Amino acid sequence: MTLDRWTRRAALVLAALAGMLSGCTTYVETQVTAFSDWSGSDTTRTYAFERSPDQQNNLEQSTYEQLVAHELATHAFQRVSLSEARYLVALSYGIRSDMVTVSQPVYYNPWPAPYYWGRPMIDPWGPFGPFPAGYVDQSYPVYTHVLGIRITQRATGKEVYKVTARNSGAESSLVRAMPYLARSALSGFPLGNGAVQTVKLPVDSNGAVPSNEVAASPASGAPASAPKVAQ
Structure with a gap:
């Protein structure tokens, strides 16, 4: 009975470690920080993207603009020509x-087969056992992805909204992380000034962002709007 309990416990530990090391998660969690002086109405939400010199004629920039434009459209923003735009939207991003380094336990069996307390048996642990012999340090790469969105009034240059979305994980590609960043950054728009919230986005079987189920919750101790689910 004691051995059975050890076996079950060890199986749970190994399963948990395998899940962590594989990088497979059900949700992508993104921290969002916003600064706001927003007073725009739905009828005045026309915008154009503003690019820095090194973002001109940039295919990566165009790809990210399309993602952000899709999210802005869900908040009644309409993309127009530069001369017609009330707002300018600038993007910054990076990885x-x-x-x-994670310390992981190494196990050993003090009663190796073929004997266990004086009785012949098959050792279910192989070269290992249910008792920790020490710890081994394992190092893994972690990637931090960041997207910043800055909205200014075209006529005056006044900054009216600035939001930063940041998440970390085993994903080494910024382009694959960008859909989560874009949706998280604009979840609950417009957030209050100084708002900090964590947005959880479920991942479907193909690794894409689902069309709904955006759960947002305020971070502890920071002003933010109430938790929301965006459809």
């Missing part, structure tokens, strides 16, 4: 790689 950073860090190494994270």
